[in-house]
Amino acid sequence: MSDTQASKLKVEEPLVPIFVMGKRYEIPASLTIQKALEYAGYQLVRGVGCRGGICGACGTVYRVPGDHSIKVGLACQTVVERDMRIAVIPFFPVNRKVYNIRDVHPGPEIFAQFYPEIMRCMGCNTCTKSCPMDINTMEYISAAIRGDIEKAANLSFDCVMCGLCTARCPGELAQYHIGILARRVYGRYIAPKATHVREMVGRVMQGRYEDGLRRLMATPIEELKPIYTKREIEPELSKDEWAPKSAENL
Numbered sequence: 071m072s073d074t075q076a077s078k079l080k081v082e083e084p085l086v087p088i089f090v091m092g093k094r095y096e097i098p099a100s101l102t103i104q105k106a107l108e109y110a111g112y113q114l115v116r117g118v119g120c121r122g123g124i125c126g127a128c129g130t131v132y133r134v135p136g137d138h139s140i141k142v143g144l145a146c147q148t149v150v151e152r153d154m155r156i157a158v159i160p161f162f163p164v165n166r167k168v169y170n171i172r173d174v175h176p177g178p179e180i181f182a183q184f185y186p187e188i189m190r191c192m193g194c195n196t197c198t199k200s201c202p203m204d205i206n207t208m209e210y211i212s213a214a215i216r217g218d219i220e221k222a223a224n225l226s227f228d229c230v231m232c233g234l235c236t237a238r239c240p241g242e243l244a245q246y247h248i249g250i251l252a253r254r255v256y257g258r259y260i261a262p263k264a265t266h267v268r269e270m271v272g273r274v275m276q277g278r279y280e281d282g283l284r285r286l287m288a289t290p291i292e293e294l295k296p297i298y299t300k301r302e303i304e305p306e307l308s309k310d311e312w313a314p315k316s317a318e319n320l
C-alpha cells in the first residue's frame with residue numbers, strides 16, 4: 071500500500087472539495103495546498119522545496135467562491151478552503167540582469183541602470199497585497215527608485231523570491247531581483263564589516279582548530295555521541311557578550 075493510500079485510510083476529519091487546475095478532489099480540510107496536492111496523488115517535482123515557507127518555490131494562485139479577487143499564497147503555508155480553485159506557478163519568467171557585484175558602482179543610479187523598467191512603477195500597491203511574506207514590496211521598490219540602497223535592502227530582507235508580486239505587477243517589474251540587488255550592494259559596500267568574522271577566519275587560516283578537528287575525526291562514533299549531547303549550547307536570546315564556559319575551542 072502506498073503512503074498516500076495509507077494516509078487516506080487514517081483520515082477521519084471532514085473532506086472538502088477543491089479544484090486543481092480544473093479537476094475536482096476531496097481533501098481533508100486541515101491540509102495545506104501542498105499536502106492536498108500530494109494527497110490527491112500529485113508527485114511534486116517542481117514548485118516544492120523547503121516545505122516551511124522559506125524557499126519561495128511554491129507560489130500559488132487561487133480563487134474562492136463568492137470572491138472575485140485572485141488570491142496568492144505559498145502552497146506549503148496556505149490551508150485549503152472549500153471549493154477553492156488552485157494553480158501552482160512554480161516559476162514566473164523574468165529577465166535577470168547578470169553582473170559581478172565586485173565590478174558595480176554602488177551609487178543610487180544602480181537600480182535604474184540594471185532594471186530601467188523600475189520607472190514603470192505606478193504605485194498601485196498590488197505587489198504588497200500579493201506578498202505572502204507581508205513585505206511592503208511597493209515601499210522597497212519606491213526606495214530603490216529614490217536610490218536608497220539601504221532602505222531597499224532592509225525592507226526586502228524577508229523576500230523569499232516567490233515571484234507572486236512579479237506575476238501581478240502591471241508595470242512588469244521583477245521586484246525580487248531588484249530587492250536582491252539592493253541587498254547585495256548593501257552587503258558588499260555599505261553594511262558595517264563584521265570584524266569578529268574576519269578575526270575568526272584569520273584564526274581558521276592560521277590552523278587554530280586543526281588539532282581539534284583531527285582529534286574529532288579520529289574519535290569513534292560512540293565516544294562522539296556523548297560529547298555532542300553534552301556540548302554547551304548558547305541559550306536562546308542570549309546577550310551579545312555570551313561566551314561558553316570553556317575557551318578551549320574559541
Ligand code: SF4
Nearest residue numbers: 191194195197239241
Ligand atoms: S505592483 Fe508593480 S506597479 Fe504596482 S506598486 Fe508594485 S511595483 Fe509598482
Ligand code: SF4
Nearest residue numbers: 201229230232233235
Ligand atoms: S516581495 Fe515578491 S518575490 Fe518577495 S516574497 Fe514578496 S511576493 Fe514573493
Ligand code: FES
Nearest residue numbers: 119120121126146
Ligand atoms: S516549499 Fe519552500 S516556501 Fe513553500
